[in-house]
Amino acid sequence: GAVVSQHPSWVICKSGTSVKIECRSLDFQATTMFWYRQFPKQSLMLMATSNEGSKATYEQGVEKDKFLINHASLTLSTLTVTSAHPEDSSFYICSARTGIEQETQYFGPGTRLLVL
């Protein structure tokens, strides 16, 4: 149980376009989802926390107008990278937490974004 999927697994886009990444909890309801960013050989950096039905809470230094997060249902959160630039190229990973099992986050397989 506790499977989280992400789509797409990788995406290549031109500079200036927008890219949407989906994160789904497949077998549980995720009251909270998290979006992380990981640069090569680096740790995961939390970008934002989203609770179903409310606005996301962004970490310091993360532009909310650039990284739009929507958590419209208990099984789906989306991250849209707007007007992507090469420096946005990274590995984006989401995680999900149930309302009951507060101590555990289940991670998706990640989405690799390359902006040309």
Next chain:
Amino acid sequence: GEDVEQSLFLSVREGDSSVINCTYTDSSSTYLYWYKQEPGAGLQLLTYIFSNMDMKQDQRLTVLLNKKDKHLSLRIADTQTGDSAIYFCAEKGGYSTLTFGKGTMLLVSP
């Protein structure tokens, strides 16, 4: 902000035990975690320990926590080549978010 430190690299032979160490600074940590990341993949939760525990064992994995020294370790017994991956230590602090270390690359040679 809070900080989590890990050694970057560990190399062991197949069949040996591996010990990956981690230190953290957040004195209000409630849970501490070990995640495994294989190349190009997301994070797989291996195990976690509540901050009022000293030790937790789960099959080949043993987690030791020294809360006084803010030191966490992960021991993998009988290490296999399939254990080669990056291992992340993470702590959950007062705001319920996770702070990750930079990861320890474990290389297991035959």
